[in-house]
Amino acid sequence: MIRLYGDKRSGNCYKIQLLCELLALDYQWIDVDILAKETQTSEFLALNPNGKIPLLVDADGWCLSESNAILNYLAASSDYLPVDAKSLAKVQQWQFFEQYSHEPYIAVARYIQLYLGLPDDKVAEYNAKHQGGYKALDVMEDQLAKTAFIAGEHCTVADLSLYAYTHVAHQGGFDLANYPNIRQWFTRIAGLPGYIAMES
Ligand SMILES: N[C@@H](CCC(=O)N[C@@H](CS)C(=O)NCC(=O)O)C(=O)O
Numbered sequence: 001m002i003r004l005y006g007d008k009r010s011g012n013c014y015k016i017q018l019l020c021e022l023l024a025l026d027y028q029w030i031d032v033d034i035l036a037k038e039t040q041t042s043e044f045l046a047l048n049p050n051g052k053i054p055l056l057v058d059a060d061g062w063c064l065s066e067s068n069a070i071l072n073y074l075a076a077s078s079d080y081l082p083v084d085a086k087s088l089a090k091v092q093q094w095q096f097f098e099q100y101s102h103e104p105y106i107a108v109a110r111y112i113q114l115y116l117g118l119p120d121d122k123v124a125e126y127n128a129k130h131q132g133g134y135k136a137l138d139v140m141e142d143q144l145a146k147t148a149f150i151a152g153e154h155c156t157v158a159d160l161s162l163y164a165y166t167h168v169a170h171q172g173g174f175d176l177a178n179y180p181n182i183r184q185w186f187t188r189i190a191g192l193p194g195y196i197a198m199e200s
Contacts, residue, residue, distance in 0.1 A: 005030045005047070005055040008199040011107055011164035012067040013054040019071055019160055021196040023078055035115065068095040071157040080157045090151040094158035097139070105132035107165045110172030130173065137179055140166065144181035148188060155192060163189050168198060 004020070004027050006013030020027050032038045032053050039051045048055045048065045056064045056073070064070055072095075075081035082088050109129035112122045140162065143150055151158040167186050169176060176183060189195065 001026055001028055001059060003028045003030055003057040005032045005044070005057070006053045007032055007034055010034070010053065011110075011168065011198070012103070014198045015067055015160045015164040016054050016056070016070050016074070018164070018196060018198075019074055019080065019157065022080070022160075022192055022194040023074065024194060025074065068099065068157070068161050071095075071160060075157045079154065080160070082154075082156065087152065091156045091158040094150050095161045097136070098158075098161045101132070101139070102136040102162065103165055105129045105136060106169050106172055106174065108172075109133055109174070110165065110168060113173055114171045126173070133169065133172070133174055137166070137169070137174065137176070137182065141179045141181050144185050149185070155189065159185075159189060164198075 002025070004013075004016055006016065006029065008014060008017060008029075008031070017029070019025075032044070034053065038044060039048075039053055044055075045051055047057060047063050050065060052065060054065070054067050054070055056070045058064070064073055072081055082091060106129070109126055112118055112126045112129070116122060118126060140150065147153055149155045149159050150162055163186070166182060167189075190197075
């Protein structure tokens with residue numbers, strides 16, 4: 001059985017948990033507390049020298065880190081990962097967008113507000129994260145005006161990559177009132193058979 005190391009309040013970890021539930025995969029979840037620095041122990045660093053969750057350990061001991069790589073590995077041969085080159089490239093386009101133009105803003109603003117309690121010395125950083133985060137939300141809103149899901153008419157791992165932190169963006173102070181297409185997309189994803197909500 002595969003083992004997944006993660007924290008269910010982390011969007012990067014939740015996206016893996018969500019895919020596992022949508023695919024009804026058998027897995028063992030091992031909770032890792034980031035704030036207690038459990039990613040920095042010698043045992044954990046032996047599995048992922050980068051000291052980050054999520055982490056997948058396969059039945060044969062093979063380790064895989066980076067949330068979107070884990071998603072794509074688990075989704076191989078399922079409808080969540082297309083095989084034709086152009087469709088696959090579009091999925092990856094949105095996953096790279098998530099990691100470079102979305103998560104560093106939206107997830108970090110959420111971390112500053114939810115985990116750190118928005119201390120005074122983080123307010124400037126928090127405000128800067130909002131600028132970048134709204135830009136990413138604008139890009140998503142435009143795409144979701146054209147297609148039901150982010151990379152086309154079918155739900156793929158790209159949707160899970162982006163859903164994870166977007167649907168809790170309000171916990172980082174983002175107001176989604178002016179993003180109706182994103183909010184309708186939330187409803188479509190939450191209606192998928194096997195959907196599981198993120199732990200709060
Ligand atoms: N690019 C990585 C980011 C992973 C990441 O930043 N994980 C955070 C939790 S969301 C973490 O493990 N932080 C603990 C630490 O840096 O010590 C991914 O997508 O998996």
